[in-house]
Amino acid sequence: MTAVTTMATTVLLTPVASAVPSTETVPGAVPAPVKIHDIQGTTRLSPFDGQAVGDVTGIVTAIRGFGSARGFWLQDPETDQDPRTSEALFVFTGSTTPGVAVGDAVTASGTVKEFYPDSPSTSNFQSLTELTGAQWTVKSSGNPLPETKIIDEGSLPEKLAAQVGGNIEGLRLEPDVYSLDFWEAHESELAGVRDVPIVGPSTQYDELYVTTKPRQRPTSRGGTGYLGYEQPNTGVLKVESLIPFGERPFPVANTGDTLTGTTSGPVEYDSFGGHTVFATELGQVRENGLTREVTRPQRSGELAVATYNVENLSATDEQAKFDDLARGVAGHLASPDVVTLEEIQDNNGADGNGDGLVAADETLRRFVDAIVAAGGPRYEFRQIDPQDLADGGEPGGNIRVGFLFNPERVSFVDRPGGDATTPVDVRADKGKAALTVSPGRVDPANPAWEDSRKPLAGEFVFKGRTVFVVANHFASKGGDQPTHGRFQPPVRSSEEQRLAQAESLRGFADAVLAADPKANLILAGDLNDYPFSSSVRKLTEGGALTALIDTLPENERYSYVFEGNSQVLDHILASKAPRGVDYDVVHLNAEFAEQASDHDPQVVRFRPGSGNAALDVINDLLDWLERILGRPLG
Missing domain, CATH: 2.40.50.140 (Nucleic acid-binding proteins)
Known part of the structure; x- marks a missing residue:
């Protein structure tokens, strides 16, 4: 002994x-x-x-x-x-x-x-x-192990936790009522799953997510959808491995794959991802053949506007990242006419923390060149350099939003005067709306945008019709209490800033529509919030703007996967003027272990309204003929 x-x-x-x-x-x-x-x-x-x-x-x-x-x-x-x-x-x-x-x-x-x-x-x-x-x-030594508790579809309660409005640590556990209590009652015990769907891809930290409840809000591609604060996915469980890497490398898996056989080990709460099986026995991944989506090209009479969070893209990144993102734009997004970009960093990225360098022209130029190499058009770009260290994001990266546009299909109305601190205003011009500066930042001095990306408005012309596009990247969810933490219900403190941002952005949208109620207005970007959140509801309040994600079936409403939950952070909102709206979230990143970005891009195709009912009818007829013939006219 x-x-x-x-x-x-x-x-x-x-x-x-x-x-x-x-x-x-x-x-x-x-x-x-x-x-x-x-x-x-x-x-x-x-x-x-x-x-x-x-x-x-x-x-x-x-x-x-x-x-x-x-x-x-x-x-x-x-x-x-x-x-x-x-x-x-x-x-x-x-x-x-x-x-x-x-x-x-x-x-x-x-x-x-x-x-x-x-x-x-x-x-x-x-x-x-x-x-x-x-x-x-x-x-x-050599004693038999206690029996492993296999978790199946009926093991976990549907309710997550007691909603006491504070700390639940002192409450008596009710494992047959609340799923968080169930896991606490089995803390550190041997537990396992058998033949379960993978709902969150394997990560760089050697983890993946499965669900013990495959019928709990399934997405169309094998994930688990997050559809409301009161609808937690209690079947989701994280898997890590205690098996030495030399004996068994951690498997590579995509959403929709299956973890076959038995996976078991002690189960614990992990602040990164919630309750986790630390596997001493790890099943095999059976691939489900998930493919990256490709959207259809726009027709000649359609304007295609996309949004893409390119995850801290900097000129210092390896060419492979530019190439992967470029293939997404040129191929999977079918070369949209306008792309709003989020998370564009300055030319030296996080390497230049506090050095005063804020220009991103090299970053954008490399991206444009990569898109051309991938078979796409030679886009032009517009953006405004932020003040150094003023817009949040990765320290030193000077993150910002910007536009790419295809000059062969759409023109940009350049009006000088826009800079990091000058707000864009709206003026009426012969019954039409126009921007005072283009591109221009929306309400940049508003405290709502402190340490956060400022929206960028641009005025475009497509086939003689004006279209206003605003690129957005709202404040992150940093600081919110986790859904699986000791405070229930969790306090989402970051929502306060995003709601203020939504109010600021809605004020700009209202100004555009006041100058021209028939204006073609698109708000696009990473709003860092859900369709059911107060910030998105503020933007759609009254019906002047429609959140296009709401037009999709519930099982297709997601652009991001976090802790095994397929959810929406990215949005495109449209005014009433665009006609023939066709909207698509293009799933090519979030569900996959190999990602060019952690966000899926999305695109809307539409025919801009002209304000002239007769002309709109003629354009609708031409678009209908193109659909019938299967080719552009002229």
């Missing part, structure tokens, strides 16, 4: 964590003999938190022998028959690999600690009950 003692510093149980001290002991304290289910208790917090305990017995079910959050999971095969109390516990050993083997029967002592990935007093996340500063004795 051997004994191993470890006293260490607790760290977050992911590779990107920071350390938090966790070695509280009471000098001279006599450890109390307790069972694991006594330590876990019937709430989220151990009744022994901060106390020394002894004679803790169980079987070693898994070992984390890498990184700085090493340790092992201990599970007691003798249960107390109380469904609220977990029978397992993580024994934390810091950066020291524990000297135990799976199947060892262990008697341990140490200090119970509720671990948070950040400050316990301010954390939004749930805690993990650990045994720290542990000493243990191996009593025997």
